[in-house]
Amino acid sequence: MLSISDIMQTVNMIDHQHLDIRTITLGISLDDCADPDINKCSRKIYDKICSRAKNLVKVGCEIEREFGIPIINKRISVTPIAQVAASCSSSDYGIIGRALDDAAKECGVNFIGGYSALVHKGFTKSDKKLIASIPETLTQTELVCSSVNVATTKAGINMDAVALMGEIIKRTSEINAIGCAKLVVFANAVEDNPFMAGAFHGAGEGECAINVGVSGPGVVWKALQEVRGEKFDIVAETIKRTAFRITRMGQVVAQAASERLGVPFGIVDLSLAPTPAKGDSVARILEEMGLEICGTHGTTAALALLNDAVKKGGVMASNHVGGLSGAFIPVSEDEGMINAVNKGALSLEKLEAMTCVCSVGLDMIAVPGDTDSDTIAAIIADEAAIGVINSKTTAVRIIPAKGKKAGDVIEFGGLLGSAPVMSVKESSSHEFISRGGRIPAPIHSLRN
Amino acid sequence: MKAIMTVTAPDRVGIIASVCTLLASMGVNILDINQTVMDGIFTMTLLVDTSTSSHKFDEIKSALTERGESEKLNIHIQRADIFNAMHRV
Structure with a gap:
């Protein structure tokens, strides 16, 4: 039998550190x-x-x-x-x-x-x-x-x-x-994403598939508290080991679901998906690495390390990895992100930089209700450019909060949480968006 | 089905007796036990086989939860697969 400490570690992860399977998606x-x-x-x-x-x-x-x-x-x-x-x-x-x-x-x-x-x-x-x-x-x-x-x-x-x-x-x-x-x-949307709102069953998929998204920011946060002050080599190794365990749990659950439903197993998405609950935040992991608050200088580097280590740890734990795989940074669904925005440390521009190294993009961002459609389109264009040039998935889930201005709060409830309304640039992008047409594929897309 | 049980509580006389008597009454076979007291907290892990029982897994789990509530013990029972997967490569 496994040792008491290994067994209790798993029980504590579930009981006290919000370890869960975020989604089973058919x-x-x-x-x-x-x-x-x-x-x-x-x-x-x-x-x-x-x-x-x-x-x-x-x-x-x-x-x-x-x-x-x-x-x-x-x-x-x-x-x-x-x-x-x-x-x-x-x-x-x-x-x-x-x-x-x-x-x-x-x-x-x-x-x-x-x-x-x-x-x-x-x-x-x-x-x-x-x-x-x-x-x-x-x-x-x-x-x-x-x-x-x-x-x-x-x-x-x-x-x-x-x-x-x-x-x-x-x-x-x-x-x-x-x-x-x-x-x-x-x-660069993926065909086997188990997470909402972006999940769809892609053209290359079979009749049915079980895709599982794991979660565990709280577990990683707790593990990093044990190595406070250590060098980044130790930080990366600690995240990898933790991600391995989290993903193995996802793999076991995915296999059980696949067998019991008689549906082929698709993928495990190696994700760190936060919730508004205290202690289940990606922002707090970045802060645990030594940042006074998420959004300050160093945040992008911390997120890059986290995202990479999660993938490295998770990839060996599952026989098929896919979906979006990485750390999510949805503002309204992450208690630490909300705190950082409220304290003025995290801006839309910094979030955009963070999306270069995280799993998706600008997620659950509330902007003032009078933000015009050209500005929203221009925000989408910026995100798409980051995805296209870096060959990664990027996304925009943005909420113009009707009747609200920067600094106000919009409540969604449940897993979606509440979002502080963030300011956007006031200068117009109208002529840029009005051009239409296509921005050509980058040179490095020609890989054949 | 092989399952891992964990029992934690402030240490006192009779915890093992209470839990094991209940398992025996339900026909659950104990394959392995580890027990220690850490900082005054009684901690026990058991590897059990529920296939020897005529009760369904959900019934065994409810009976243990009920016993845990009445005697102020924190009891979990989970399929063993999850622990092996998380802690063994």
Whole structure:
């Protein structure tokens, strides 16, 4: 038998350091649900999701009890709806959005992702219809998440899509701020992401797949407290060892879920996903490395070390690693980040720099309600450029907080937390965004 | 199913007896036990086999939780796989 200290270490990680499985996400292909009649298409989608995912929550809860590990979310991701609905003659894609919402509620999952379009090189008619329907769909549904991929390293940046998404986010925020929390704009979106709001079941995926996202900022934070004052070599090694353990737990759970549901195992996402709970913060890990507050000089280097060490530690613990894999830095979902913004130490510009070395991008950022669509589009363009040039995923999940100005607070509740409203530049990006067209792919995309 | 149990509580007489009597009454076989007292805190880990029991895992877990609550013991029971995966390469 293992030693008492090893066993108690695991128990303490779960009991006191917020170690959990953040999500088990069942990816489902909807390719065979296409139909020219949108009502029939919606029915096929609803039926297929309900049949494939009917046991997801039950099995998730069973694993939770047997393994003694909290599984915070059970989710579903589906084929991008713009592809599934392409043969529908109707423009009212909201019907499909509502079918997704109904299916998610029937299955008892927390969220369903895939109300999505991939437009990094151009729009199909269906892409345009889907994007136009996003604001209303996110308002009329509760559990549906939407994402739009506007750039890839291979294709460059579709600036028409960037401009359009600026307007869509603005329109969504005017109807319902929480809608923006369910909408992500990506560069280099991945096909097997288990995390919301950006999960969808990509074109290269099989019929179904189980993808698991682990979490454990609290465990890493605690481990680093034990090596206070040591050199960075020790810090990196400590994070690697901790990430290995966290990921192994994800792997065991993913395998159990795959076997019990009869669905192939896809990937484990080597993530550090914070929550608003005290002691479950990525920002606090960076501060533990010796920064007075997250956002001060040195933060980007600390995050780079953390992100790299998490991957190195995790990669050997799972036989298939994928998704976004790295540390998330969502402002509203991280107690330490909120504190840093409130104290004026963490600005949008610093967050942008941090996204060069973390797993995704500007996540759950609230900006003043009067921020115009061109400014939002320009923020998306900057993030997309970072992703495209660095061959990494970047994303923007930004919430223009209606009626609020910089320094105010917007409350979302639950896992989404609350976000301090951050200031944006006042100078205009209008002419830049109005140009349209495509920013060409970078030279290093030509690797053949 | 092989499971790891942990029991922690301020040290006192009869903790092992109470936990093991309950396991025996439910037909759960104990394969290995480690026990120590750290800073006055009684800490015990057990490797048990629940397949010898006629009770379902959930029932065993509830009975242990109930016993833990009534006697102020902190008791966990989890599949052993998770510990092996996390601590062995």
